[in-house]
Amino acid sequence: MKNLIFIIFALFMITNSNAQNGYKIGDQASGFSLKNIDGSMVSLTDYASSKGVIVVFTCNHCPFAKAYENRIIELHNIYAEKGVPVVAINPNDPKEVPEDSFDEMKKRAKEKSFPFKYIFDETQATAKTYGATRTPHVYLLKNVGGTFHITYIGAIDDNHSDAENVKEKYLEDAVNALLNNTKPTTEMTKAIGCSIKWKK
Amino acid sequence: MVIPHIMNAQNKIEVYNFEQLEKEWTVSGDSVVIVNFWATWCKPCVEELPEFEKLNKWISGKKAKLLLVSLDFPKQLKTSLIPFVKQKKLQSKVVLLDGGNPNNWIDRVSTDWSGAIPATLIISQSKNFKEFKEKQCSFEEIKSIIHSLLE
Numbered sequence: 001m002k003n004l005i006f007i008i009f010a011l012f013m014i015t016n017s018n019a020q021n022g023y024k025i026g027d028q029a030s031g032f033s034l035k036n037i038d039g040s041m042v043s044l045t046d047y048a049s050s051k052g053v054i055v056v057f058t059c060n061h062c063p064f065a066k067a068y069e070n071r072i073i074e075l076h077n078i079y080a081e082k083g084v085p086v087v088a089i090n091p092n093d094p095k096e097v098p099e100d101s102f103d104e105m106k107k108r109a110k111e112k113s114f115p116f117k118y119i120f121d122e123t124q125a126t127a128k129t130y131g132a133t134r135t136p137h138v139y140l141l142k143n144v145g146g147t148f149h150i151t152y153i154g155a156i157d158d159n160h161s162d163a164e165n166v167k168e169k170y171l172e173d174a175v176n177a178l179l180n181n182t183k184p185t186t187e188m189t190k191a192i193g194c195s196i197k198w199k200k
Numbered sequence: 201m202v203i204p205h206i207m208n209a210q211n212k213i214e215v216y217n218f219e220q221l222e223k224e225w226t227v228s229g230d231s232v233v234i235v236n237f238w239a240t241w242c243k244p245c246v247e248e249l250p251e252f253e254k255l256n257k258w259i260s261g262k263k264a265k266l267l268l269v270s271l272d273f274p275k276q277l278k279t280s281l282i283p284f285v286k287q288k289k290l291q292s293k294v295v296l297l298d299g300g301n302p303n304n305w306i307d308r309v310s311t312d313w314s315g316a317i318p319a320t321l322i323i324s325q326s327k328n329f330k331e332f333k334e335k336q337c338s339f340e341e342i343k344s345i346i347h348s349l350l351e
Binding site: 062063067096097133134154155158159160161167168170189190191192193194195196197 | 239241242243244271273274275300301302303306307313314315316317318334335
């Protein structure tokens with residue numbers, strides 16, 4: 001019996017230490033309410049009638065985030081009208097990166113005519129809850145009878161530096177799967193990105 | 201007249217694919233290998249570079265090698281990376297990784313890596329040791345890890 005308890009304890013420790021913080025595939029996403037660049041508040045509950053939401057943790061300063069700006073705009077333009085809009089969240093501490101301040105977010109959104117909401121995770125609580133570590137870092141949420149569930153986590157595609165040479169459109173494939181009510185072929189991917197600049 | 205080189209900073213930086221990079225630690229014998237992933241535009245990475253320069257000096261003559269693996273965009277090798285390495289007079293070995301789809305190789309560095317940089321891998325094949333850090337590191341921190349591996 002003692003041995004059994006020890007084994008259970010050991011297994012618990014192993015699984016616990018390996019567990020990545022934040023959401024996993026299938027988890028229910030909790031709500032957020034964050035300030036958009038136009039001053040209004042954006043909540044997950046605003047999307048109750050959407051089929052899903054593409055949540056992208058991104059920012060102004062990171063070259064990987066910049067490299068994906070046009071692709072994120074394009075994704076929103078294609079999928080918002082199909083019921084899966086993009087919501088971009090900047091989780092960075094402007095004290096660490098002044099280029100990622102709320103005012104700079106407004107500027108960048110204007111320059112690039114962002115068609116999607118660009119909201120500021122000032123307390124960084126949303127990024128922490130999701131388990132985001134880098135920018136860009138994508139979470140695809142599927143609306144299942146009023147609650148949102150994670151169906152894809154990771155990269156937008158397989159080629160950050162060259163949009164022309166993308167072979168695997170991971171996120172797009174996952175959104176199409178969501179719309180077809182199937183599971184995405186690839187549910188999790190990893191990508192290089194800028195570490196989220198946490199408050200010190 | 202021959203103008204002597206004032207510094208050893210590299211004028212030419214090798215571009216590795218992932219297989220070439222992986223060999224740095226899979227074929228490393230009894231050497232300790234420290235691989236730091238960084239980029240010129242990554243603020244915390246640039247902040248920790250002096251720590252790795254210190255480490256580079258410290259491991260000189262020891263059975264250890266340090267590699268600074270830049271994840272700058274390959275097309276910016278000449279415009280960003282080489283000028284940066286020259287300007288900072290980096291003495292550590294710098295290579296540029298042009299590894300293709302990161303989803304295919306991030307886990308081969310470490311399954312603990314989410315893909316954010318800075319990140320550092322410390323490996324000793326002969327001691328069956330592997331440690332991975334997805335954060336900024338200090339010289340003292342790395343030194344304390346590899347110290348026992350060098351004995």
